[in-house]
Amino acid sequence: MDRVQYGQRKAFAVREALAEGRRAMAEDETGPKTARAPKHRAAAARSDIASFIVMDVMAAAAELESEGRSVIHMEVGQPGTPAPEAALSAVRAALNAETLGYTAALGIDALRQRIARSYRDRYGVEVEPSRIAVCTGSSAAFILAFLALFDTGARIALASPGYPCYRHILSALGCHSPLIETGPETRWMPTLDAVAALHRNVGLDGLLIASPANPTGTVIEPERLAELVRYCDENGIWFISDEIYHGLTYEAPARTALEFSGDTVVINSFSKYHAMTGWRVGWLVVPPSLVRVIERLAQNLFISAPAVSQIAALGAFDGTDELERNRTTYARNRALLLEALPEAGLTALAPADGAFYLYTDVSAFTDDARTFAAAMLHEIGVAVTPGLDFDERRGQHFLRFCYAGTEADMAEAARRLKAWPRLKNAQA
Numbered sequence: 001m002d003r004v005q006y007g008q009r010k011a012f013a014v015r016e017a018l019a020e021g022r023r024a025m026a027e028d029e030t031g032p033k034t035a036r037a038p039k040h041r042a043a044a045a046r047s048d049i050a051s052f053i054v055m056d057v058m059a060a061a062a063e064l065e066s067e068g069r070s071v072i073h074m075e076v077g078q079p080g081t082p083a084p085e086a087a088l089s090a091v092r093a094a095l096n097a098e099t100l101g102y103t104a105a106l107g108i109d110a111l112r113q114r115i116a117r118s119y120r121d122r123y124g125v126e127v128e129p130s131r132i133a134v135c136t137g138s139s140a141a142f143i144l145a146f147l148a149l150f151d152t153g154a155r156i157a158l159a160s161p162g163y164p165c166y167r168h169i170l171s172a173l174g175c176h177s178p179l180i181e182t183g184p185e186t187r188w189m190p191t192l193d194a195v196a197a198l199h200r201n202v203g204l205d206g207l208l209i210a211s212p213a214n215p216t217g218t219v220i221e222p223e224r225l226a227e228l229v230r231y232c233d234e235n236g237i238w239f240i241s242d243e244i245y246h247g248l249t250y251e252a253p254a255r256t257a258l259e260f261s262g263d264t265v266v267i268n269s270f271s272k273y274h275a276m277t278g279w280r281v282g283w284l285v286v287p288p289s290l291v292r293v294i295e296r297l298a299q300n301l302f303i304s305a306p307a308v309s310q311i312a313a314l315g316a317f318d319g320t321d322e323l324e325r326n327r328t329t330y331a332r333n334r335a336l337l338l339e340a341l342p343e344a345g346l347t348a349l350a351p352a353d354g355a356f357y358l359y360t361d362v363s364a365f366t367d368d369a370r371t372f373a374a375a376m377l378h379e380i381g382v383a384v385t386p387g388l389d390f391d392e393r394r395g396q397h398f399l400r401f402c403y404a405g406t407e408a409d410m411a412e413a414a415r416r417l418k419a420w421p422r423l424k425n426a427q428a
Contacts, residue, residue, distance in 0.1 A: 049168040053389035057373065061383040072413040073405060075383040077214060077357065079275040080405040081326050084319025087276065087312040100307040105298040106291075107134025107283070107305060111314045115283055118317070122246075125258045131285050133294045134313075136305045138244050138269040138282040142169055143301070145265050145284060148293045149206060149238045150175050156206035156240075157198055159190050161359070161390035161398070163214045163242070178202055181394075188218040188350050188359075192227050199235060207232055210242035211254055212354030215390045215400040219353035222255045229260040239264045244282070247273030247323070249354035250331050263287050270309075272355070274316045275326060281309040330356045333403035333410040340414035341401070345423045356404040359387070363397035365423065372422075373399060380416040 057075040065071050073080075082088070094100065106112065112132040119127040135141045142165070150156060152174035158166050160179040167177040178198055180190040195207060209228065211220040232239040241257035241264055257264040269282035286294055298304070316323075337358055341349065348361035366372040369386035377383050387398025403410055417423065 046172045046174060049171050050164070052164060052168075053370070054385045057377070057383055057385055060374070061377060064377065064381070069381055071377070071381045071383055072409050072416070073383050074401045074403065074413060075385045077355075077402050078271070078277040078404060079326060079356075080409075081275045083276045083279060083312060084274065084316050084322045086319035086322070087274070087316040090315025091308055091312050094308065094311045098307070098311075100311075103304040103307050103310060105295050105302075105304050107132065108307075108310045108314065111310050112283075114314055114317050119256065119258065119285075122253075123256050123259060125256060127258065127285055128288075130291060131288060133284045133286060133291070133298060134305050134310060135282055135284065135298060136302055137271060137280040138242070138267050139165065139169075139280075140302055140305075141267040141269070141282050141284045142166065143173075144294050144297050145240060145267065145286075146170060146173055146175065147297055148286075148290055149240075149265065154205040155202055156208060156238075157190070157195060157204050158208055159188075159210070159213070160393070161188075161215055161387060161395065163210060164389050166208060178204075184350075187221075188213065188216045189220045189224060190228070192224070192231055195228060195231060199237065204235075204237050206238040206240060208240040208242060209257075210244075212245040212249060214245070214355060215357050215385070215387070215398075216350035216359040217352040217355040217357040218350055219249060219252070219254050222259075225255060225257060226260045229257055229264060233261055233263060241266045243267065244269040245272050245355040248327060248330065248356060250334060251353055254354060258285060265290070270313045270316060273323060273327070274313070274319070275323065276309075276312065276316060279306075279309040279312055281305050281313045329407060330404060332407055333405070334358075336407070336410055336414060337401065337403055340418065344414070344417040344420070346399075346417075356402055358401040358403065359390075360399055360401065361397055362399050367396060369396050369399055375422065376420070379422070380420050382413050382416055 054075055061071045061073060061075065111134055112129040115132050116127045116129040119125045135144060146169060155176045155178055156170055158177045158179055160181050170177045180194045180198060182188045182190060198204060207228065209220060212218065229239050239257060243256055243266055246254050246268065256266060258266055266285040270276040270279065284294065334352060338352065341358065341360060346360045346362065350359040352358050362369060362372060370388055373384050373386045385400045387395030387400065389395065391398065
């Protein structure tokens with residue numbers, strides 16, 4: 001076939017393809033010409049994960065507020081204060097002086113150096129800045145860590161109750177998350193015996209521990225943290241430490257897993273202590289062997305964390321006085337509610353060592369925490385999160401209260417709860 005014949009045949013094929021496309025786009029002789037989606041198409045099975053219930057509660061609370069109702073927000077885990085002024089000042093200066101384009105995938109050097117310095121200042125641990133990876137919030141950090149450490153089918157043990165997005169992200173990535181149930185008898189943290197038994201039964205590739213924990217606010221004891229880290233190192237299990245609530249403790253300070261091993265992966269964020277949830281900036285500390293792995297993943301998935309957020313984060317390190325005032329407010333709110341909730345009948349509380357949560361057993365009042373929380377919202381205007389978000393098996397008996405709001409709001413929430421007939425009648 002010569003070049004002319006080839007060109008003619010190619011042109012004919014193109015005309016036929018276009019004609020077939022026009023026929024497929026016609027719904028009928030008079031209707032609009034729109035593309036018809038094949039009936040067999042559906043979302044990927046990996047996308048079949050549960051919703052994040054707290055976001056549904058937020059939406060319901062916002063709807064009530066749009067109707068003029070007063071709502072006390074105790075559902076969402078975020079500070080009620082803005083980013084510290086030092087962070088905002090840094091951004092104002094950058095807006096007039098910088099282009100705010102892409103940064104290096106692992107973050108601005110000055111920010112990585114400042115984060116590394118914070119480990120020396122807070123924990124007495126030396127961390128090379130090269131091991132720091134700045135990312136788009138802790139959510140991106142978990143995605144990067146899970147992709148770097150685990151292949152499809154891997155098993156990563158999680159505590160229950162626990163932050164739901166751990167297991168949802170792992171599920172979407174094709175991994176399994178066997179749960180270790182915790183409770184008052186284990187001080188709401190996994191024990192070495194439980195982890196070892198699970199490893200014998202299913203073979204673990206990873207263990208993730210959050211301290212202070214969400215939803216309980218409980219801090220793991222240093223001795224238990226050390227023995228879990230040691231066990232993972234000895235058995236070839238990746239240890240991931242979620243430390244995003246560090247800085248928010250009310251008795252003893254939380255300890256970083258980096259004190260006990262350099263082979264752990266630590267995740268932190270500017271969202272909680274630094275009051276920068278909407279800025280979406282966090283970081284990982286990884287072993288040297290994983291730095292380039294994380295960098296390649298970050299380059300392809302995110303390019304970089306937002307430059308403006310990184311500048312704000314760097315400035316936030318100079319806002320310690322303001323941030324400590326925030327923590328003092330949380331401490332007062334915590335003290336108020338630790339007194340008020342038992343007075344309202346909510347006496348079974350997890351140890352609230354840190355973060356800004358109280359996790360309480362409501363089984364004396366209901367077997368359906370989701371309906372109970374909805375009634376609390378609609379009847380007295382207090383928005384809380386049902387425990388099903390954190391524990392699919394036992395969560396119908398629990399509620400989580402966030403006390404990161406203003407002192408006035410927490411006092412008003414306490415007043416409403418103590419007067420709520422559903423609690424008063426059950427105690428009678």
